[in-house]
Amino acid sequence: MTSHLTILGWHNVESTWCFPVSGSGVAGLEGQLRRLRRVATVVPLERALDALRAGEPLPPRAVALCWDDGYRDNLELAVPVLERLELPATFFLVPGLLSGTERAWWEVAGWAFARSGRDAVEWRGERYPTRGAAGRTAYGRASDRLRVMTAAGRAVALEELVDALAPEGTPGDGRLFLDWDGARELVRRGFSVGSHTMRHVTLAQETPEDQVEDLRRSRELLQRELDVPIRTVAYPFGQADAVSRETEHAAEQAGYAHGLTTEFGWNGPATPAAHGRRIMLDPDRGFVATGLSRVTGRLRRLRGAG
Ligand SMILES: [Zn+2]
Known part of the structure; x- marks a missing residue:
């Protein structure tokens, strides 16, 4: 048994304007997940974070999977692969994008x-x-x-x-994202959901009061609409200039048990609950190019490390 958790995160599956994918994103993703299943134990994110906090052991080479932003292809393409491979995953959703009132x-x-x-x-x-x-x-x-x-x-x-x-045409960005029915479908199929803020703001750039308000509203709205407890937030962008001490404090005040950044690394019992680490990946690149080989290398080294 061990007490390390590696959290891997993705955004889209196939190409978007922001995240171009070369070749087939879904085939790349399936390859990543199949390989991961061979070298690691994929665990439910929240349960694993709770166990870490409680000082309970995790399975060897524990890895949790999550997706940010609520891209439509998470449901249409990633979920069928996850179901086929029987892997749990968490989706961090943005109520403003689900409602179509916010643009990415x-x-x-x-x-x-x-x-x-x-x-x-x-x-x-x-x-x-x-x-x-x-x-x-x-x-x-x-x-x-x-x-x-x-x-x-x-x-x-x-x-x-x-x-x-002066671009030509229209971006069609709204079609890239799930709506509330899509979010409910994720829950119905047994996947977990967390908050990614109301409007995908860069939290640390907003006032502390606005950060608490956003985090509280997004938690309450997701809970009400999806009828599941919302206990984890993935801070948008997640790097140092997007997550301040005030941000982490705001997440605690707004009632979250766990807050996740995009700081590279794994999580141990001493990792602050409001400052979890994640490794963000692209679906179209091999393990070497995405850095996943670094993770699996570390996972192997951790095997006997307790
Ligand atoms: Zn995001």
Whole structure:
């Protein structure tokens, strides 16, 4: 027995504007999960986190699986694979996206770059090429700037960016995400759900009061609509500039038992409950390219480590 938990996270399965996938995402994902099943013990996320906190042992090489944002292909493509392989998983959902009242700005920006009618644009004092690999890099730079804004500031900045890029057509971003019926279907099929905030805000950029309010509302709304307890939050983006001490405190105040970042690493008994670590993966890359080989390497080393 051991007391380490590795949490692996994904977003989409097949290509989106923000997360392009080369080849078949679902085949890549199935390959990852089949290999994982051979080298690790896949456990339910919340139960494993509860056990860690309580000082109880976990199975050897314990790994939990989760998906962020509520992309529609999580239900349509990932769930059938998970069911076939009999693997538990948790989906971190955003009520604003489920209701269609919020737009996924990272997808809107990704679309605007991909469909831009211009070779390069000026936005807020910097130049952004739009084509090829330079365009992808530029999109990443623009996203990094948008990510660390408040929700209100970002809405204005995104509009300016889209205006500058002058994309053709419409992004169709709403179709990328599950609605409430899709969320209920995840629950009906036995999967777990957690909160990913009301509007996918960058929590640390908002006031402490707004963070508590968002986290509390998203928990209550998901509980009411899905009729399941919501005890875990995955902080949007999850890196240091998106999760502050106030954020972790807000998660506790809002009633969450566990908070998950995207800080690389595994979790042990001493890992703070509001600052769990996860390893985020892409479905289309082999274990080596995604870093999963590092995880499985570590898992093997941990085997005798207790
Ligand atoms: Zn997210």
